[in-house]
Amino acid sequence: MSFPRLLSVLLVLLTAFSSGAQPAPARPAPGKPLTVYFFDVGQGDAALIVSPTGKTVLIDGGPPEAGEHLASRIKQLVHAPLDLVILTHPHLDHLGSLRDALQAVGAKRFMDPGFDHPSEAYRNLLEFVGKEVDQVMTPEPNPQAPDTFLTVGLGEGVVLTVYWPRFPREPFLKNTRSDANSNSIVTRLTYGKTAFFFTGDSEKDTEEALLRQRTDFTSTVLKVAHHGGKHSSTKEFLEAVKPKAAVISCSHDNEYGHPTAEALERLSAVGAKVFRTDLNGEVQAVSDGVNVTLQAEKGSRSKLTVPGEVKPLGSSSSPAPAAAPTPKPTGGAAATQPPNKPGGETVQTGYKPPVSAPAPAPAPNKAQAPAPSAGQKFVSLKGSAVFHREDCGTLKRAKTKERTVYTSRATAARERRPAEDCKP
Ligand SMILES: [Zn+2]
Ligand SMILES: [Zn+2]
CATH class of the missing domain: 3.60.15.10 (Ribonuclease Z/Hydroxyacylglutathione hydrolase-like)
Incomplete structure:
Protein backbone atom coordinates (compact mmCIF):
# COMPACT_ATOMS: atom_id res chain seq x y z
CA MET A 1 0.00 0.00 0.00
CA GLY A 308 12.92 25.69 36.16
CA GLU A 309 16.11 23.87 37.07
CA VAL A 310 17.29 22.84 33.67
CA LYS A 311 20.88 23.15 32.64
CA PRO A 312 21.23 25.28 29.55
CA LEU A 313 21.75 23.39 26.33
CA GLY A 314 25.32 22.65 25.51
CA SER A 315 26.47 22.88 29.12
CA SER A 316 26.11 19.21 29.91
CA SER A 317 28.68 16.59 29.10
CA SER A 318 26.09 14.07 27.98
CA PRO A 319 27.41 11.62 25.39
CA ALA A 320 24.65 12.37 22.94
CA PRO A 321 24.93 16.10 22.42
CA ALA A 322 21.33 17.20 22.22
CA ALA A 323 21.25 20.52 20.47
CA ALA A 324 24.92 21.11 20.37
CA PRO A 325 26.02 22.33 16.97
CA THR A 326 23.32 21.39 14.57
CA PRO A 327 23.79 21.20 10.82
CA LYS A 328 22.14 23.77 8.64
CA PRO A 329 21.97 24.17 4.93
CA THR A 330 24.26 26.13 2.73
CA GLY A 331 23.09 25.42 -0.78
CA GLY A 332 22.56 21.72 -0.27
CA ALA A 333 25.49 21.26 2.05
CA ALA A 334 25.43 21.12 5.79
CA ALA A 335 27.21 23.28 8.28
CA THR A 336 26.93 23.91 11.94
CA GLN A 337 26.35 26.79 14.23
CA PRO A 338 26.25 26.95 18.00
CA PRO A 339 22.66 26.98 19.23
CA ASN A 340 22.77 30.17 21.23
CA LYS A 341 24.13 32.36 18.54
CA PRO A 342 21.93 35.22 17.43
CA GLY A 343 20.66 34.82 13.93
CA GLY A 344 17.62 33.90 11.91
CA GLU A 345 15.84 30.65 12.38
CA THR A 346 16.89 28.03 9.93
CA VAL A 347 15.26 24.84 8.94
CA GLN A 348 17.25 22.11 7.38
CA THR A 349 16.73 18.71 5.95
CA GLY A 350 19.64 16.40 5.53
CA TYR A 351 18.98 16.21 1.84
CA LYS A 352 17.11 19.19 0.60
CA PRO A 353 15.86 22.33 2.28
CA PRO A 354 12.07 22.36 2.46
CA VAL A 355 10.27 24.61 0.02
CA SER A 356 9.06 26.76 2.86
CA ALA A 357 12.35 27.01 4.69
CA PRO A 358 13.60 30.46 5.56
CA ALA A 359 16.78 31.44 3.75
CA PRO A 360 19.82 30.01 5.47
CA ALA A 361 21.95 32.42 7.46
CA PRO A 362 25.64 32.48 6.68
CA ALA A 363 27.22 29.49 8.33
CA PRO A 364 30.14 30.51 10.45
CA ASN A 365 31.85 27.20 10.90
CA LYS A 366 32.72 23.70 9.83
CA ALA A 367 31.20 20.40 8.83
CA GLN A 368 30.56 20.69 5.14
CA ALA A 369 28.96 17.42 4.16
CA PRO A 370 26.56 17.38 1.25
CA ALA A 371 24.30 14.37 1.28
CA PRO A 372 25.02 12.03 -1.60
CA SER A 373 21.49 12.54 -2.86
CA ALA A 374 21.24 16.25 -2.08
CA GLY A 375 18.22 17.73 -3.80
CA GLN A 376 17.26 14.50 -5.52
CA LYS A 377 13.78 13.14 -5.02
CA PHE A 378 12.55 9.61 -5.64
CA VAL A 379 9.12 8.63 -6.79
CA SER A 380 7.00 5.49 -6.77
CA LEU A 381 3.85 4.96 -8.75
CA LYS A 382 0.80 3.68 -6.96
CA GLY A 383 0.93 -0.07 -6.48
CA SER A 384 4.48 -0.36 -7.79
CA ALA A 385 7.21 -2.25 -5.97
CA VAL A 386 9.97 -0.03 -7.35
CA PHE A 387 11.05 3.58 -7.07
CA HIS A 388 12.50 5.89 -9.73
CA ARG A 389 14.53 9.06 -9.95
CA GLU A 390 12.07 11.92 -10.13
CA ASP A 391 13.20 12.81 -13.68
CA CYS A 392 12.83 9.24 -14.97
CA GLY A 393 10.94 9.01 -18.27
CA THR A 394 8.82 6.15 -16.96
CA LEU A 395 7.20 8.54 -14.52
CA LYS A 396 6.39 11.03 -17.26
CA ARG A 397 4.73 8.34 -19.35
CA ALA A 398 2.79 6.80 -16.49
CA LYS A 399 -0.94 7.47 -16.54
CA THR A 400 -1.51 7.29 -12.82
CA LYS A 401 -1.11 10.53 -10.96
CA GLU A 402 -1.04 8.75 -7.65
CA ARG A 403 2.52 8.54 -6.58
CA THR A 404 4.66 8.58 -3.48
CA VAL A 405 7.54 11.02 -3.31
CA TYR A 406 10.57 10.40 -1.12
CA THR A 407 13.14 13.06 -0.35
CA SER A 408 15.73 10.51 0.62
CA ARG A 409 16.90 7.44 -1.23
CA ALA A 410 17.30 5.62 2.08
CA THR A 411 13.64 6.06 2.89
CA ALA A 412 12.54 4.98 -0.57
CA ALA A 413 14.79 1.94 -0.39
CA ARG A 414 13.21 0.84 2.85
CA GLU A 415 9.86 0.47 1.12
CA ARG A 416 10.68 -0.34 -2.53
CA ARG A 417 13.33 -1.68 -4.88
CA PRO A 418 15.30 0.63 -7.19
CA ALA A 419 13.84 0.57 -10.70
CA GLU A 420 15.87 -1.12 -13.44
CA ASP A 421 15.42 1.70 -15.94
CA CYS A 422 16.84 4.72 -14.12
CA LYS A 423 18.79 2.81 -11.45
CA PRO A 424 18.24 5.36 -8.66
ZN1 LIG B 1 -3.46 7.68 23.73
ZN1 LIG C 1 -1.76 5.03 21.97
Whole structure:
Protein backbone atom coordinates (compact mmCIF):
# COMPACT_ATOMS: atom_id res chain seq x y z
CA MET A 1 0.00 0.00 0.00
CA SER A 2 1.35 3.35 -0.85
CA PHE A 3 1.00 6.46 1.16
CA PRO A 4 1.76 9.86 -0.24
CA ARG A 5 4.76 10.55 1.81
CA LEU A 6 7.71 12.86 1.57
CA LEU A 7 10.23 11.82 4.07
CA SER A 8 13.16 13.80 5.13
CA VAL A 9 15.23 14.83 8.02
CA LEU A 10 14.46 18.07 9.70
CA LEU A 11 17.11 19.87 11.58
CA VAL A 12 16.76 23.30 12.71
CA LEU A 13 18.91 25.87 14.16
CA LEU A 14 18.29 28.52 16.56
CA THR A 15 18.28 32.03 17.07
CA ALA A 16 18.79 34.85 19.30
CA PHE A 17 19.32 34.21 22.91
CA SER A 18 19.19 37.71 24.11
CA SER A 19 21.74 37.08 26.67
CA GLY A 20 21.22 38.97 29.87
CA ALA A 21 24.87 39.60 30.66
CA GLN A 22 24.75 36.83 33.25
CA PRO A 23 27.07 33.93 33.04
CA ALA A 24 25.31 30.74 31.95
CA PRO A 25 22.45 30.09 31.83
CA ALA A 26 21.56 32.67 29.23
CA ARG A 27 18.33 34.43 30.03
CA PRO A 28 15.53 34.58 27.54
CA ALA A 29 14.30 38.03 26.65
CA PRO A 30 11.91 39.28 29.32
CA GLY A 31 8.32 39.62 28.26
CA LYS A 32 8.63 36.94 25.63
CA PRO A 33 6.80 33.93 26.91
CA LEU A 34 6.74 30.41 25.62
CA THR A 35 3.25 29.00 26.02
CA VAL A 36 2.08 25.41 25.92
CA TYR A 37 -1.65 24.73 25.75
CA PHE A 38 -2.80 21.30 26.84
CA PHE A 39 -6.23 21.22 25.26
CA ASP A 40 -9.20 19.55 26.85
CA VAL A 41 -9.96 17.04 24.12
CA GLY A 42 -11.48 14.28 26.24
CA GLN A 43 -9.81 10.88 26.09
CA GLY A 44 -6.81 11.74 23.96
CA ASP A 45 -3.94 14.20 23.63
CA ALA A 46 -3.49 17.55 21.91
CA ALA A 47 -0.97 20.20 22.92
CA LEU A 48 0.01 23.40 21.17
CA ILE A 49 3.36 25.11 21.57
CA VAL A 50 3.59 28.82 20.79
CA SER A 51 7.16 30.05 20.95
CA PRO A 52 8.25 33.57 21.94
CA THR A 53 8.66 34.39 18.26
CA GLY A 54 5.29 32.94 17.35
CA LYS A 55 6.45 29.60 15.94
CA THR A 56 3.78 26.98 16.45
CA VAL A 57 3.95 23.23 16.96
CA LEU A 58 0.89 21.04 17.46
CA ILE A 59 1.59 17.74 19.16
CA ASP A 60 -1.27 15.32 18.51
CA GLY A 61 -4.83 16.05 17.58
CA GLY A 62 -7.11 14.33 20.08
CA PRO A 63 -9.93 11.86 19.36
CA PRO A 64 -12.41 12.38 16.49
CA GLU A 65 -15.12 13.82 18.74
CA ALA A 66 -12.84 16.72 19.74
CA GLY A 67 -12.59 18.08 16.19
CA GLU A 68 -14.83 21.09 16.54
CA HIS A 69 -13.35 22.18 19.86
CA LEU A 70 -9.76 21.69 18.73
CA ALA A 71 -10.25 23.53 15.46
CA SER A 72 -11.88 26.47 17.20
CA ARG A 73 -9.14 26.75 19.85
CA ILE A 74 -6.47 26.59 17.18
CA LYS A 75 -8.20 29.26 15.12
CA GLN A 76 -8.25 31.50 18.19
CA LEU A 77 -4.57 30.99 18.94
CA VAL A 78 -2.88 30.50 15.58
CA HIS A 79 -3.12 32.90 12.67
CA ALA A 80 -0.81 31.28 10.15
CA PRO A 81 -0.16 27.71 9.09
CA LEU A 82 1.26 25.63 11.93
CA ASP A 83 5.03 25.42 11.58
CA LEU A 84 5.06 21.77 12.56
CA VAL A 85 2.49 19.13 13.40
CA ILE A 86 3.70 16.07 15.27
CA LEU A 87 1.61 12.94 15.43
CA THR A 88 3.27 11.04 18.27
CA HIS A 89 1.84 7.70 17.12
CA PRO A 90 -0.96 6.46 14.91
CA HIS A 91 -3.69 5.84 17.50
CA LEU A 92 -7.11 7.36 17.06
CA ASP A 93 -7.10 9.28 20.35
CA HIS A 94 -4.08 11.23 19.03
CA LEU A 95 -4.90 11.58 15.35
CA GLY A 96 -8.70 11.69 15.36
CA SER A 97 -9.06 15.46 15.03
CA LEU A 98 -5.80 16.32 13.33
CA ARG A 99 -7.51 16.79 10.03
CA ASP A 100 -9.85 19.37 11.56
CA ALA A 101 -6.85 21.13 13.09
CA LEU A 102 -5.00 21.14 9.78
CA GLN A 103 -8.03 22.38 7.91
CA ALA A 104 -8.46 25.19 10.43
CA VAL A 105 -5.13 26.93 9.78
CA GLY A 106 -2.99 24.68 7.59
CA ALA A 107 0.47 23.32 8.36
CA LYS A 108 3.92 23.56 6.82
CA ARG A 109 5.37 20.31 8.09
CA PHE A 110 4.08 17.05 9.44
CA MET A 111 6.11 14.52 11.39
CA ASP A 112 5.13 11.08 12.55
CA PRO A 113 7.21 8.12 13.74
CA GLY A 114 7.10 6.36 10.37
CA PHE A 115 6.02 3.22 12.15
CA ASP A 116 3.73 1.14 9.99
CA HIS A 117 0.18 0.94 11.27
CA PRO A 118 -2.73 -0.58 9.40
CA SER A 119 -5.61 1.58 10.63
CA GLU A 120 -7.79 3.23 8.07
CA ALA A 121 -7.94 6.47 10.03
CA TYR A 122 -4.15 6.71 9.91
CA ARG A 123 -4.03 5.88 6.20
CA ASN A 124 -6.65 8.52 5.46
CA LEU A 125 -4.79 11.09 7.51
CA LEU A 126 -1.55 10.37 5.64
CA GLU A 127 -3.33 10.75 2.35
CA PHE A 128 -4.73 14.09 3.45
CA VAL A 129 -1.41 15.26 4.81
CA GLY A 130 0.37 14.15 1.63
CA LYS A 131 -1.88 16.48 -0.36
CA GLU A 132 -2.16 19.40 2.03
CA VAL A 133 1.17 19.70 3.81
CA ASP A 134 4.39 20.73 2.04
CA GLN A 135 6.70 18.49 3.93
CA VAL A 136 6.07 15.15 5.58
CA MET A 137 8.86 13.66 7.59
CA THR A 138 9.97 11.16 10.17
CA PRO A 139 12.34 11.95 13.03
CA GLU A 140 15.29 10.32 11.34
CA PRO A 141 18.60 11.37 12.94
CA ASN A 142 20.75 13.49 10.67
CA PRO A 143 22.85 11.03 8.62
CA GLN A 144 25.79 13.42 8.88
CA ALA A 145 25.62 13.35 12.68
CA PRO A 146 23.76 10.15 13.52
CA ASP A 147 24.72 10.20 17.19
CA THR A 148 23.03 13.50 17.84
CA PHE A 149 19.34 14.09 18.43
CA LEU A 150 17.17 15.82 15.95
CA THR A 151 16.42 19.39 17.03
CA VAL A 152 13.89 21.95 15.92
CA GLY A 153 14.65 25.58 16.72
CA LEU A 154 11.67 27.76 17.52
CA GLY A 155 13.43 31.09 18.05
CA GLU A 156 14.71 32.92 21.16
CA GLY A 157 16.70 29.86 22.17
CA VAL A 158 13.65 27.61 22.36
CA VAL A 159 14.52 24.14 21.11
CA LEU A 160 12.43 21.04 20.59
CA THR A 161 14.63 17.95 20.75
CA VAL A 162 13.38 14.60 19.47
CA TYR A 163 14.61 11.62 21.51
CA TRP A 164 12.54 8.77 20.13
CA PRO A 165 12.19 7.04 17.69
CA ARG A 166 15.66 7.07 16.13
CA PHE A 167 14.99 4.83 13.15
CA PRO A 168 17.01 3.84 11.14
CA ARG A 169 19.89 4.67 13.50
CA GLU A 170 18.20 2.49 16.13
CA PRO A 171 15.48 -0.06 15.38
CA PHE A 172 11.89 0.53 16.38
CA LEU A 173 10.90 -1.18 19.61
CA LYS A 174 9.25 -4.49 18.74
CA ASN A 175 7.20 -7.11 20.59
CA THR A 176 6.24 -4.70 23.32
CA ARG A 177 2.82 -4.43 24.95
CA SER A 178 1.93 -1.92 22.22
CA ASP A 179 4.55 -1.26 19.58
CA ALA A 180 2.61 1.77 18.34
CA ASN A 181 2.66 3.30 21.82
CA SER A 182 6.26 2.32 22.48
CA ASN A 183 7.47 4.07 19.34
CA SER A 184 5.71 7.32 20.13
CA ILE A 185 7.63 10.45 19.21
CA VAL A 186 9.16 11.71 22.45
CA THR A 187 10.31 15.31 22.60
CA ARG A 188 11.62 17.84 25.07
CA LEU A 189 11.08 21.55 24.69
CA THR A 190 13.67 23.71 26.40
CA TYR A 191 13.65 27.43 27.12
CA GLY A 192 16.24 28.91 29.45
CA LYS A 193 16.06 26.99 32.71
CA THR A 194 12.68 25.50 31.93
CA ALA A 195 11.69 22.44 29.94
CA PHE A 196 8.61 20.49 28.90
CA PHE A 197 8.72 16.77 28.23
CA PHE A 198 6.22 15.30 25.74
CA THR A 199 5.79 11.56 25.81
CA GLY A 200 2.89 10.58 23.56
CA ASP A 201 1.74 7.17 24.77
CA SER A 202 5.27 5.87 25.29
CA GLU A 203 5.63 2.98 27.70
CA LYS A 204 8.16 1.25 29.91
CA ASP A 205 10.19 -0.03 26.94
CA THR A 206 10.46 3.49 25.57
CA GLU A 207 11.50 4.84 28.94
CA GLU A 208 14.23 2.21 29.15
CA ALA A 209 15.42 3.11 25.65
CA LEU A 210 15.46 6.79 26.62
CA LEU A 211 17.42 6.16 29.79
CA ARG A 212 20.01 4.29 27.72
CA GLN A 213 20.63 7.55 25.83
CA ARG A 214 22.21 8.90 29.01
CA THR A 215 21.30 12.48 28.37
CA ASP A 216 19.74 15.11 30.60
CA PHE A 217 15.95 14.78 30.65
CA THR A 218 15.28 17.16 33.55
CA SER A 219 12.02 18.90 32.79
CA THR A 220 9.87 21.37 34.66
CA VAL A 221 6.63 20.05 33.19
CA LEU A 222 5.89 16.51 32.07
CA LYS A 223 3.05 15.62 29.74
CA VAL A 224 2.37 12.28 31.37
CA ALA A 225 2.60 9.30 29.03
CA HIS A 226 -0.45 7.32 27.97
CA HIS A 227 -3.02 9.37 29.88
CA GLY A 228 -1.61 8.20 33.19
CA GLY A 229 -1.65 4.51 32.28
CA LYS A 230 0.16 2.15 34.61
CA HIS A 231 2.54 0.80 31.95
CA SER A 232 4.25 4.19 31.67
CA SER A 233 5.85 6.69 34.04
CA THR A 234 8.19 4.26 35.75
CA LYS A 235 10.00 5.33 38.88
CA GLU A 236 13.38 5.34 37.11
CA PHE A 237 12.09 7.49 34.30
CA LEU A 238 10.35 9.98 36.57
CA GLU A 239 13.48 10.25 38.66
CA ALA A 240 15.39 11.19 35.53
CA VAL A 241 12.84 13.79 34.40
CA LYS A 242 12.23 15.23 37.88
CA PRO A 243 9.03 17.03 36.86
CA LYS A 244 7.74 19.80 39.12
CA ALA A 245 4.37 19.66 37.44
CA ALA A 246 2.69 16.99 35.36
CA VAL A 247 -0.24 17.19 32.98
CA ILE A 248 -2.48 14.20 32.33
CA SER A 249 -4.78 14.38 29.33
CA CYS A 250 -7.84 12.13 29.68
CA SER A 251 -11.61 12.24 29.85
CA HIS A 252 -13.82 12.03 32.87
CA ASP A 253 -14.85 8.45 33.72
CA ASN A 254 -13.02 6.97 30.77
CA GLU A 255 -13.30 3.24 30.18
CA TYR A 256 -9.56 2.65 30.65
CA GLY A 257 -9.37 3.81 34.23
CA HIS A 258 -6.96 6.60 33.30
CA PRO A 259 -5.18 7.96 35.16
CA THR A 260 -4.22 4.92 37.19
CA ALA A 261 -3.50 5.00 40.91
CA GLU A 262 -0.07 3.48 40.16
CA ALA A 263 1.00 6.33 37.87
CA LEU A 264 -0.42 8.98 40.20
CA GLU A 265 1.50 7.51 43.12
CA ARG A 266 4.75 7.45 41.21
CA LEU A 267 4.24 11.08 40.14
CA SER A 268 3.54 12.11 43.67
CA ALA A 269 6.65 10.25 44.87
CA VAL A 270 8.84 12.53 42.74
CA GLY A 271 6.97 15.61 43.92
CA ALA A 272 5.15 16.43 40.70
CA LYS A 273 1.98 18.50 41.09
CA VAL A 274 -0.59 16.94 38.80
CA PHE A 275 -2.99 18.74 36.50
CA ARG A 276 -5.64 16.66 34.73
CA THR A 277 -7.69 17.79 31.79
CA ASP A 278 -10.65 15.71 33.04
CA LEU A 279 -10.74 17.72 36.27
CA ASN A 280 -8.97 20.95 35.30
CA GLY A 281 -10.12 21.43 31.71
CA GLU A 282 -7.56 23.09 29.46
CA VAL A 283 -4.20 23.69 31.11
CA GLN A 284 -1.95 26.52 29.94
CA ALA A 285 1.69 26.60 30.91
CA VAL A 286 3.69 29.77 30.38
CA SER A 287 7.46 29.85 30.66
CA ASP A 288 9.53 33.01 30.87
CA GLY A 289 12.68 30.91 30.71
CA VAL A 290 13.05 30.94 34.49
CA ASN A 291 9.71 29.78 35.90
CA VAL A 292 6.69 28.04 34.48
CA THR A 293 3.24 29.18 35.54
CA LEU A 294 0.47 26.67 34.95
CA GLN A 295 -3.09 27.84 34.88
CA ALA A 296 -6.10 25.56 34.70
CA GLU A 297 -9.49 26.40 33.33
CA LYS A 298 -11.23 24.96 36.39
CA GLY A 299 -10.81 22.81 39.48
CA SER A 300 -9.08 23.22 42.79
CA ARG A 301 -5.57 23.51 41.42
CA SER A 302 -6.08 26.56 39.29
CA LYS A 303 -2.66 28.20 39.30
CA LEU A 304 0.85 27.11 40.14
CA THR A 305 4.28 28.60 39.49
CA VAL A 306 7.26 26.28 39.50
CA PRO A 307 10.92 27.18 39.01
CA GLY A 308 12.92 25.69 36.16
CA GLU A 309 16.11 23.87 37.07
CA VAL A 310 17.29 22.84 33.67
CA LYS A 311 20.88 23.15 32.64
CA PRO A 312 21.23 25.28 29.55
CA LEU A 313 21.75 23.39 26.33
CA GLY A 314 25.32 22.65 25.51
CA SER A 315 26.47 22.88 29.12
CA SER A 316 26.11 19.21 29.91
CA SER A 317 28.68 16.59 29.10
CA SER A 318 26.09 14.07 27.98
CA PRO A 319 27.41 11.62 25.39
CA ALA A 320 24.65 12.37 22.94
CA PRO A 321 24.93 16.10 22.42
CA ALA A 322 21.33 17.20 22.22
CA ALA A 323 21.25 20.52 20.47
CA ALA A 324 24.92 21.11 20.37
CA PRO A 325 26.02 22.33 16.97
CA THR A 326 23.32 21.39 14.57
CA PRO A 327 23.79 21.20 10.82
CA LYS A 328 22.14 23.77 8.64
CA PRO A 329 21.97 24.17 4.93
CA THR A 330 24.26 26.13 2.73
CA GLY A 331 23.09 25.42 -0.78
CA GLY A 332 22.56 21.72 -0.27
CA ALA A 333 25.49 21.26 2.05
CA ALA A 334 25.43 21.12 5.79
CA ALA A 335 27.21 23.28 8.28
CA THR A 336 26.93 23.91 11.94
CA GLN A 337 26.35 26.79 14.23
CA PRO A 338 26.25 26.95 18.00
CA PRO A 339 22.66 26.98 19.23
CA ASN A 340 22.77 30.17 21.23
CA LYS A 341 24.13 32.36 18.54
CA PRO A 342 21.93 35.22 17.43
CA GLY A 343 20.66 34.82 13.93
CA GLY A 344 17.62 33.90 11.91
CA GLU A 345 15.84 30.65 12.38
CA THR A 346 16.89 28.03 9.93
CA VAL A 347 15.26 24.84 8.94
CA GLN A 348 17.25 22.11 7.38
CA THR A 349 16.73 18.71 5.95
CA GLY A 350 19.64 16.40 5.53
CA TYR A 351 18.98 16.21 1.84
CA LYS A 352 17.11 19.19 0.60
CA PRO A 353 15.86 22.33 2.28
CA PRO A 354 12.07 22.36 2.46
CA VAL A 355 10.27 24.61 0.02
CA SER A 356 9.06 26.76 2.86
CA ALA A 357 12.35 27.01 4.69
CA PRO A 358 13.60 30.46 5.56
CA ALA A 359 16.78 31.44 3.75
CA PRO A 360 19.82 30.01 5.47
CA ALA A 361 21.95 32.42 7.46
CA PRO A 362 25.64 32.48 6.68
CA ALA A 363 27.22 29.49 8.33
CA PRO A 364 30.14 30.51 10.45
CA ASN A 365 31.85 27.20 10.90
CA LYS A 366 32.72 23.70 9.83
CA ALA A 367 31.20 20.40 8.83
CA GLN A 368 30.56 20.69 5.14
CA ALA A 369 28.96 17.42 4.16
CA PRO A 370 26.56 17.38 1.25
CA ALA A 371 24.30 14.37 1.28
CA PRO A 372 25.02 12.03 -1.60
CA SER A 373 21.49 12.54 -2.86
CA ALA A 374 21.24 16.25 -2.08
CA GLY A 375 18.22 17.73 -3.80
CA GLN A 376 17.26 14.50 -5.52
CA LYS A 377 13.78 13.14 -5.02
CA PHE A 378 12.55 9.61 -5.64
CA VAL A 379 9.12 8.63 -6.79
CA SER A 380 7.00 5.49 -6.77
CA LEU A 381 3.85 4.96 -8.75
CA LYS A 382 0.80 3.68 -6.96
CA GLY A 383 0.93 -0.07 -6.48
CA SER A 384 4.48 -0.36 -7.79
CA ALA A 385 7.21 -2.25 -5.97
CA VAL A 386 9.97 -0.03 -7.35
CA PHE A 387 11.05 3.58 -7.07
CA HIS A 388 12.50 5.89 -9.73
CA ARG A 389 14.53 9.06 -9.95
CA GLU A 390 12.07 11.92 -10.13
CA ASP A 391 13.20 12.81 -13.68
CA CYS A 392 12.83 9.24 -14.97
CA GLY A 393 10.94 9.01 -18.27
CA THR A 394 8.82 6.15 -16.96
CA LEU A 395 7.20 8.54 -14.52
CA LYS A 396 6.39 11.03 -17.26
CA ARG A 397 4.73 8.34 -19.35
CA ALA A 398 2.79 6.80 -16.49
CA LYS A 399 -0.94 7.47 -16.54
CA THR A 400 -1.51 7.29 -12.82
CA LYS A 401 -1.11 10.53 -10.96
CA GLU A 402 -1.04 8.75 -7.65
CA ARG A 403 2.52 8.54 -6.58
CA THR A 404 4.66 8.58 -3.48
CA VAL A 405 7.54 11.02 -3.31
CA TYR A 406 10.57 10.40 -1.12
CA THR A 407 13.14 13.06 -0.35
CA SER A 408 15.73 10.51 0.62
CA ARG A 409 16.90 7.44 -1.23
CA ALA A 410 17.30 5.62 2.08
CA THR A 411 13.64 6.06 2.89
CA ALA A 412 12.54 4.98 -0.57
CA ALA A 413 14.79 1.94 -0.39
CA ARG A 414 13.21 0.84 2.85
CA GLU A 415 9.86 0.47 1.12
CA ARG A 416 10.68 -0.34 -2.53
CA ARG A 417 13.33 -1.68 -4.88
CA PRO A 418 15.30 0.63 -7.19
CA ALA A 419 13.84 0.57 -10.70
CA GLU A 420 15.87 -1.12 -13.44
CA ASP A 421 15.42 1.70 -15.94
CA CYS A 422 16.84 4.72 -14.12
CA LYS A 423 18.79 2.81 -11.45
CA PRO A 424 18.24 5.36 -8.66
ZN1 LIG B 1 -1.76 5.03 21.97
ZN1 LIG C 1 -3.46 7.68 23.73
